[in-house]
Amino acid sequence: MNTKSIGDYGERCAARYLRKNRYKIIERNYRTKISEIDIIATDGDCLCFVEVKTRSNTDYGLPCEAVDSRKRHQIIKGAMSYMVKHHIDCAVRFDVVEVYTGTMFKKPRINLIKNAFSTDGSL
Numbered sequence: 001m002n003t004k005s006i007g008d009y010g011e012r013c014a015a016r017y018l019r020k021n022r023y024k025i026i027e028r029n030y031r032t033k034i035s036e037i038d039i040i041a042t043d044g045d046c047l048c049f050v051e052v053k054t055r056s057n058t059d060y061g062l063p064c065e066a067v068d069s070r071k072r073h074q075i076i077k078g079a080m081s082y083m084v085k086h087h088i089d090c091a092v093r094f095d096v097v098e099v100y101t102g103t104m105f106k107k108p109r110i111n112l113i114k115n116a117f118s119t120d121g122s123l
Contacts, residue, residue: 010054010099010108011038017097017110023048035078039097043114046091049079051116054099063098064113072121092119 015025023041030037039050051071053063067075075094083089096116100109117123 006054006056006101007052009101011052013054013099013108013110014050014052014097015039017112018050021112030078030082032078032081035074035081037075037078037082040082043093046093047083047088048093048095049075049082050095050097051075052097052099054101056101063100064096064111064116067096067116069121072117076119076121094118 011028015028018039018041019025023043025039025041027040028038030040037049038052039048041048041050051067053066055063072094079092079094083092093115094117096113098111098113100111
């Protein structure tokens, strides 16, 4: 399985998990010239921009650690673009979903990190 296939699989798992946890998926793989947001969803009255990181092991660290400062700022810019384009003014949250697909798990293990970072990019 290549990296793209693993990422797509992780995003499908994350979307399924979010739906089960009462998120309403609005859009997947929203792209601008400077950003890509894996999942845009609502959780109650909050608009959530969700980054999905999929790993088969933690040899190179936790999946959430791959959402570095540069990536956080790209997501924030993409979120602002989305909100302006769609004339949205509401509470916003940035979540990260870690998907673990290692062979030790019969099915993927998922960890949702709500409010993983703030609108200024800080943790």
